[in-house]
Amino acid sequence: MNKLTLSLSVVVLAGSLQWASAGDITGKVTLKGTPPPEITIPYDDTCSKLHPAIPTTRRYVVGKDNGLANVFVYISKGLEGKKFTAPTEVVELDQIGCNYNPYVFGVMVGQPVRIKNSDPLMHNIHALPTADGNTEFNFAETAQGDVNDTKWTDSIKAPEVMVKLKCDVHNWMYAYAGVQAHPFFAVTDADGNFKIANVPAGSYTLTAYHLKVHGINPGAAQDITVADSPVTANFTVEVPPPQ
Numbered sequence: 289m290n291k292l293t294l295s296l297s298v299v300v301l302a303g304s305l306q307w308a309s310a311g312d313i314t315g316k317v318t319l320k321g322t323p324p325p326e327i328t329i330p331y332d333d334t335c336s337k338l339h340p341a342i343p344t345t346r347r348y349v350v351g352k353d354n355g356l357a358n359v360f361v362y363i364s365k366g367l368e369g370k371k372f373t374a375p376t377e378v379v380e381l382d383q384i385g386c387n388y389n390p391y392v393f394g395v396m397v398g399q400p401v402r403i404k405n406s407d408p409l410m411h412n413i414h415a416l417p418t419a420d421g422n423t424e425f426n427f428a429e430t431a432q433g434d435v436n437d438t439k440w441t442d443s444i445k446a447p448e449v450m451v452k453l454k455c456d457v458h459n460w461m462y463a464y465a466g467v468q469a470h471p472f473f474a475v476t477d478a479d480g481n482f483k484i485a486n487v488p489a490g491s492y493t494l495t496a497y498h499l500k501v502h503g504i505n506p507g508a509a510q511d512i513t514v515a516d517s518p519v520t521a522n523f524t525v526e527v528p529p530p531q
């Protein structure tokens with residue numbers, strides 16, 4: 289195989305990985321309007337050493353063509369009464385550089401969640417769910433490398449958008465989890481794109497929820513039908529007026 293053939297094959301392979309198939313919902317969430325500037329977080333000396341960039345809040349993370357990151361997109365209607373097996377893939381919530389990573393994540397009820405401390409100092413993980421069936425938890429991870437695989441699944445047993453987590457040692461540390469009773473959800477990437485795969489054929493409502501855009505409101509919704517071809521569902525959401 290000469291060099292040209294090889295590079296063409298690589299391009300074809302890379303392209304095929306992005307093809308959508310029947311049962312896939314793909315789309316982009318676009319932000320309309322100018323968000324307020326992020327606030328610089330006053331890290332203490334210890335945390336500053338762990339986080340060389342100047343840390344800011346992550347209220348509106350906007351990428352290419354105003355794509356909005358950290359939007360939780362999920363099927364909010366149409367799957368009632370159906371049972372799904374939780375993915376075995378472990379969702380990892382890391383405490384690193386005195387912040388949570390990821391900031392927003394999705395998880396199915398019963399899916400394993402590993403809470404990890406990558407920093408050489410103490411953090412605590414304080415979950416503040418509000419849905420019936422979910423219970424608050426709060427524990428410390430005192431040393432670098434500490435992990436916990438049980439607290440989340442022992443405590444979070446019901447769908448909730450979103451479960452708030454905070455660290456009581458560092459008052460800027462927050463993370464948010466979208467919890468569903470089915471595996472058909474995604475969080476938008478840095479450019480606002482999302483993909484939900486292998487959705488069974490049917491008619492659904494798809495909801496896109498962003499913490500700052502939607503707050504206590506339910507999010508933007510649209511009706512979709514999944515049949516024998518991939519579905520594209522784009523959303524445009526607007527920066528709310530200042531309060």
Ligand SMILES: [Cu+2]
Nearest residue numbers: 411455457458
């Ligand atoms: Cu902390």
